[in-house]
Amino acid sequence: MVDAKKILVVEDESHLAKGLQFNLEREGYIVSLVDNGESAIELLGKQPFDLMILDIMLPKVNGIEVAKRVRNKDIRFPILMLSAKSSDEDRELGLEAGADDYLTKPFHLPELLLRVKGILRRWEWYKEPVHDQEVFHFGGMWINFVNGRAKGSSGEFYLTAKEALLMRLLVSQKDNIVRREELLEKVWGYDPQTETRTVDNFVARLRKYFEKKPQSPRYIITHREKGYEFKS
Amino acid sequence: MNKLRALFHPIMVFIGVQIAWIVLMVVWINWYLENNLSIKEFAQELRPDLFTAEVEWLILFEGCFLMLLILSGVYVIFVYWNKQNRLNQMQSNFVASVSHELKSPLASIQLYLETLKYQDVSKEDSKDFIETMLSDTARLSGLIENILQSSKADPKSMELQTQKIDLGQFLSEVVNDHKRQFEEKNCEVKLQLEASPVLILDKKALQMVFNNLIGNALRYSPVGSSLKIHLHRTGRFWDIDFMDKGIGFEKKDMKKVFKKFYRVQNKDTQNIEGAGLGLFISHEIVKNHKGRLKVMSPGRGQGSVFTVSLPISRGLTV
Incomplete structure (x- = not known):
């Protein structure tokens, strides 16, 4: 049990929270429960966790606010949002606030467990060192993969969690072609709602940040029908 | 953005329309008074019989009455439109809250049923899960009772057993x-x-x-x-x-x-x-x-x- 992953479940519905705890513990995770956003932020400051399962409608500080506050400190920390709010707008709001995945209530237990596994797998991969240091330098620019801060062709800014993950994956395999499928799996976890075009859109965004001439890129190169390559 | 939204609030639109309408009336009356003489001269040439000394009180009264009627009509439309908007908002809030309230106990029941299906659960845990599910069904039925009662909560229609x-x-x-x-x-x-x-x-x-x-x-x-x-x-x-x-x-x-x-x-x-x-x-x-x-x-x-x-x-x- 030394390597058991720690999961923080933030859910004010006690029945659901207990059910989640039972199932996650059966899968070998160590689970902590809190029933409001304030306690969640407090506990995250005190203990390290590998994943947070977060409800939106929470007393004191709501889930969206919790996700935003966590993201401000750490762009990588995995968050799975679990909410009864099922409209597209709610989903977008959750993902924009920084959730890595969004599952609506009522949900299927096997699907929840698979998603938890998927997020933790991506998190593990992201934790692998990309370079000697957490800050990666190239062509007078740099990216800090811990806090998402970066210096691009036109100054300093913050990358979003997904942008940082994508960049991280490309950089970790620099001078090699990374297939679109691999990018999709590792960054988006094969969410059925994610189209392959999403990767192209994100790459276009990264080029705007880091390329002087995004139309004829120097660092992020497209290989037609194959994938993308980061050229050092 | 909020200021822009406030500007298009129904009350602001209503006040705006009323101001525009009154300004138009003032402009028109002003124009009429300024050109009164020349209009009169022109009309006298065409229809001298129109210029009898008497004031047509009935027509004047009818005009004022019509004007008031239009104004009150606009006001009534505005009041009901506002009421309808509020009702629509309340209805969508109600649907959102009810569906959210229904989903929570439902999610819990589904989770425990699937736990019983997929996990190896001890007798003691199964008993506890069943109690939890029963408590959730009681909550669901309480909510459904509330919804049903609210539709007939008119004091006259409620029969006590x-x-x-x-x-x-x-x-x-x-x-x-x-x-x-x-x-x-x-x-x-x-x-x-x-x-x-x-x-x-x-x-x-x-x-x-x-x-x-x-x-x-x-x-x-x-x-x-x-x-x-x-x-x-x-x-x-x-x-x-x-x-x-x-x-x-x-x-x-x-x-x-x-x-x-x-x-x-x-x-x-x-x-x-x-x-x-x-x-x-x-x-x-x-x-x-x-x-x-x-x-x-x-x-x-x-x-x-x-x-x-x-x-x-x-x-x-x-």
């Missing part, structure tokens, strides 16, 4: 039904009965009232709080006080909480589920028993006391 009830015993039973919820919220409940009168009441309806009041006390109180239920006589009424140490009310909300769909909107309540029906229905049920449902709160964060007053002789027959 009355029977003799020992109020003290009945309250003990209701409190006992909520034992699990009290334990889950670590809530200390104290039932104080100064007497145990037998009254003629609609048991099912009164149970809804007590369920709603206890449910609210639990929902709007922090974990580890307390609830005191006190049955005592006050003049010609038997009063049942539900005293919680929850988030309480501001004075302005005290009367409104019994309105259909009304929910207190503040930082403490924004993330607490609710359809805004429970207190409305409870108020109507108590009123139908010729009683009163009142609320008192010293202020936000200082708890509240809901009092169900049932008349000693209610004039109802079994």
Whole structure:
């Protein structure tokens, strides 16, 4: 049990929270429960966790606010949002606030467990060192993969969690072609709602940040029908 | 962006339209007065018979009347349009809250059923899961009852199925039904009965009232709080006080909480589920028993006391 992953479940519905705890513990995770956003932020400051399962409608500080506050400190920390709010707008709001995945209530237990596994797998991969240091330098620019801060062709800014993950994956395999499928799996976890075009859109965004001439890129190169390559 | 939205608020649009209309009238009257003489000369050449010395009072009166009619018409349309907008907003809020409230117990039931299906569960755990699911189904059926009652909560249409009830015993039973919820919220409940009168009441309806009041006390109180239920006589009424140490009310909300769909909107309540029906229905049920449902709160964060007053002789027959 030394390597058991720690999961923080933030859910004010006690029945659901207990059910989640039972199932996650059966899968070998160590689970902590809190029933409001304030306690969640407090506990995250005190203990390290590998994943947070977060409800939106929470007393004191709501889930969206919790996700935003966590993201401000750490762009990588995995968050799975679990909410009864099922409209597209709610989903977008959750993902924009920084959730890595969004599952609506009522949900299927096997699907929840698979998603938890998927997020933790991506998190593990992201934790692998990309370079000697957490800050990666190239062509007078740099990216800090811990806090998402970066210096691009036109100054300093913050990358979003997904942008940082994508960049991280490309950089970790620099001078090699990374297939679109691999990018999709590792960054988006094969969410059925994610189209392959999403990767192209994100790459276009990264080029705007880091390329002087995004139309004829120097660092992020497209290989037609194959994938993308980061050229050092 | 907010300023722009405020500018397009129906009231602002209405005021804007009225101002534009009055300005147009002023411009037109001004133009008419300035060109009055030349128009008159021109008209005299064409139709001299029009210029009789008498003022056409009937036409003038008709004109003013028509103008007033148009104005009041616009006003009535505006008032109803605004009302319709508010109703639409309330309906969508209601649908969102109800679907959210239905989904939570449903998600819990599904989770426990799937746990039983996919996991190897001990006999003890299975028993506990079944109890949890039953508690969730009770919550679901309570919510559905509330929705159904709210559609016929008109005092005239509500028929009471009355029977003799020992109020003290009945309250003990209701409190006992909520034992699990009290334990889950670590809530200390104290039932104080100064007497145990037998009254003629609609048991099912009164149970809804007590369920709603206890449910609210639990929902709007922090974990580890307390609830005191006190049955005592006050003049010609038997009063049942539900005293919680929850988030309480501001004075302005005290009367409104019994309105259909009304929910207190503040930082403490924004993330607490609710359809805004429970207190409305409870108020109507108590009123139908010729009683009163009142609320008192010293202020936000200082708890509240809901009092169900049932008349000693209610004039109802079994």
